Amino acid sequence: MTVLRFIFGDQLSMDLPSLKTTSSSDLVFMTEVNQEATHIKHHKKKLVFIFSCMRHFANALQKKKLNVEYSYLTDSHNQGSFKAECRRIISKHNIRKIILTEPSEYRVLEDVLTWETEFEIPVEVLEDTRFLCSKSRFKKWANGKKQLRMEFFYREMRKEYDILMENDKPVGNEWNFDSQNRQSAPENLKIPQCHHVKEDDITIHVKDMVNDYFSDHFGDTEPFFYAVTRSDALICLKDFITTRLAHYGTYQDAMIEDEPFMFHALISLYLNCGLLGPMECILAAQEAYYQKKAPLNSVEGFIRQVLGWREYIRGIYWLKMPDYKEENALDASRPLPSFFWSGETAMNCLNVAINQTKKNAYAHHIQRLMVLGNFSLLAGLDPHAVNEWYHIVYADAYEWVELPNVSGMVLFADGGVVASKPYAASGSYIKKMSNYCKNCAYSPDKKIGKGACPFNYLYWNFFLVNYNKLKSNPRLGMAYRTLNGFDDDKKLAIQEQASEFVNYFDKGVNHD
Numbered sequence: 001m002t003v004l005r006f007i008f009g010d011q012l013s014m015d016l017p018s019l020k021t022t023s024s025s026d027l028v029f030m031t032e033v034n035q036e037a038t039h040i041k042h043h044k045k046k047l048v049f050i051f052s053c054m055r056h057f058a059n060a061l062q063k064k065k066l067n068v069e070y071s072y073l074t075d076s077h078n079q080g081s082f083k084a085e086c087r088r089i090i091s092k093h094n095i096r097k098i099i100l101t102e103p104s105e106y107r108v109l110e111d112v113l114t115w116e117t118e119f120e121i122p123v124e125v126l127e128d129t130r131f132l133c134s135k136s137r138f139k140k141w142a143n144g145k146k147q148l149r150m151e152f153f154y155r156e157m158r159k160e161y162d163i164l165m166e167n168d169k170p171v172g173n174e175w176n177f178d179s180q181n182r183q184s185a186p187e188n189l190k191i192p193q194c195h196h197v198k199e200d201d202i203t204i205h206v207k208d209m210v211n212d213y214f215s216d217h218f219g220d221t222e223p224f225f226y227a228v229t230r231s232d233a234l235i236c237l238k239d240f241i242t243t244r245l246a247h248y249g250t251y252q253d254a255m256i257e258d259e260p261f262m263f264h265a266l267i268s269l270y271l272n273c274g275l276l277g278p279m280e281c282i283l284a285a286q287e288a289y290y291q292k293k294a295p296l297n298s299v300e301g302f303i304r305q306v307l308g309w310r311e312y313i314r315g316i317y318w319l320k321m322p323d324y325k326e327e328n329a330l331d332a333s334r335p336l337p338s339f340f341w342s343g344e345t346a347m348n349c350l351n352v353a354i355n356q357t358k359k360n361a362y363a364h365h366i367q368r369l370m371v372l373g374n375f376s377l378l379a380g381l382d383p384h385a386v387n388e389w390y391h392i393v394y395a396d397a398y399e400w401v402e403l404p405n406v407s408g409m410v411l412f413a414d415g416g417v418v419a420s421k422p423y424a425a426s427g428s429y430i431k432k433m434s435n436y437c438k439n440c441a442y443s444p445d446k447k448i449g450k451g452a453c454p455f456n457y458l459y460w461n462f463f464l465v466n467y468n469k470l471k472s473n474p475r476l477g478m479a480y481r482t483l484n485g486f487d488d489d490k491k492l493a494i495q496e497q498a499s500e501f502v503n504y505f506d507k508g509v510n511h512d
């Protein structure tokens with residue numbers, strides 16, 4: 001009996017459950033399908049990255065003497081979707097059973113669950129054990145809780161995996177050192193360049209293909225310096241641990257115009273497609289702490305992202321889907337401004353973040369949250385449009401991780417499942433945490449009137465627009481007390497300027 005082992009493009013790990021028991025008579029099948037590349041128009045660099053990683057992974061499987069069939073996007077026989085490709089392979093090789101690891105996206109899982117009936121052969125779907133918290137473990141944690149706060153989930157994970165623990169207590173006697181992780185960057189701060197991997201012939205070939213077939217997709221393919229193999233991804237991880245982790249915590253929230261990566265790890269794309277595993281990243285950081293190569297605020301800060309946020313976000317996705325995708329608690333409906341694609345806006349912070357995204361298929365967390373996300377929240381952008389944008393533009397974006405970050409953390413569209421209050425901020429925050437405002441047409445210190453930073457009046461307008469929905473949120477008491485102190489003329493001026501501003505981009509025109 002020939003068993004088909006179907007591997008998705010974000011399952012590029014040798015320890016994948018569906019690969020573990022492979023025998024020499026089994027067929028491992030990987031396919032590049034047009035449907036997945038185009039159901040949303042992924043960033044060109046993201047496509048180069050995934051297709052190149054897939055091709056390298058198929059080669060690595062072949063080196064292990066596995067029987068691999070690989071279907072290229074340009075093959076004339078390629079049927080263009082997972083299901084149609086599976087059907088083709090089943091009849092070509094007389095397949096009697098399919099084994100796969102559960103896909104990471106709800107839509108694909110739903111499709112896979114129809115295969116058994118449709119193909120009339122057994123389809124075994126294995127749990128994805130590459131995550132540190134299983135779906136059922138998360139459900140158990142969430143069960144009966146009124147609020148699902150990440151911080152408490154994270155503490156359980158720390159205890160469960162014995163990470164940064166000493167005698168059942170957190171190392172340093174605190175669970176969280178976030179208060180030390182909010183410094184802006186001094187002017188002369190030296191930031192080491194992250195490791196650049198030299199592209200090989202496979203990547204060059206994929207790049208040509210992507211430029212030919214997906215030329216109308218957002219983003220640049222050049223320069224390409226991401227790892228596409230596990231061994232290079234491990235070098236990138238090591239590079240982060242040895243050159244950037246020590247300052248990761250202190251400058252975690254800082255933004256500098258010409259420094260897209262700051263001290264961030266730049267590993268999410270490798271984690272999410274399977275080239276790296278979360279525990280090896282956590283242990284590498286923990287070891288750096290015990291070897292006194294990085295301070296606790298940095299190491300704990302990094303571990304909280306991987307062991308806490310990443311697992312928590314995945315847990316929320318599977319707990320709340322499919323309804324989560326439709327949530328829009330603030331009834332936001334404004335279309336995405338065209339400058340999210342062109343990068344052409346006089347707001348320098350957005351200009352920088354969008355153009356870096358276009359170039360690198362990457363923006364670091366604070367750019368995603370406090371610049372792009374904050375703007376999307378304050379301007380009342382439609383959650384569907386914002387989710388699609390984030391899903392398209394980042395090389396690490398898969399629905400399971402993008403959706404709760406956007407609908408939960410950024411837009412408050414889930415009504416407070418992920419965040420206890422909207423992460424709304426005025427221009428003062430961006431001024432404090434970055435050097436963007438120095439080169440901006442607007443003034444962050446001007447609250448209203450000509451030349452005022454749009455974040456300033458959009459901020460108060462947001463609280464006015466959502467008055468009835470948010471005024472009783474205990475964490476927004478201070479904001480509403482301040483707002484209630486504004487006289488009617490001030491409120492009217494804020495609303496008028498905000499509406500004039502958004503009308504510009506509604507019409508596809510810049511506000512300059």
Ligand SMILES: Cc1cc2nc3c(=O)[nH]c(=O)nc-3n(C[C@H](O)[C@H](O)[C@H](O)COP(=O)(O)OP(=O)(O)OC[C@H]3O[C@@H](n4cnc5c(N)ncnc54)[C@H](O)[C@@H]3O)c2cc1C
Binds near residue numbers: 269272366
């Ligand atoms: C609006 C928005 C959208 C996002 N979309 C994605 C996405 O599509 N894919 C994605 O992997 N991350 C997403 N994130 C989380 C985070 O911004 C990225 O993981 C991070 O910027 C990746 O860069 P890095 O590897 O340098 O991360 P670092 O800052 O160095 O953090 C280390 C690792 O922690 C994990 N991590 C940190 N924060 C989060 C988080 N909030 N959720 C999940 N994992 C986290 C990532 O695996 C990351 O690689 C999003 C955040 C926001 C606010």
Ligand code: SF4
Binds near residue numbers: 347426430
């Ligand atoms: S002034 Fe306002 S729009 Fe300009 S960079 Fe600063 S925060 Fe952004």
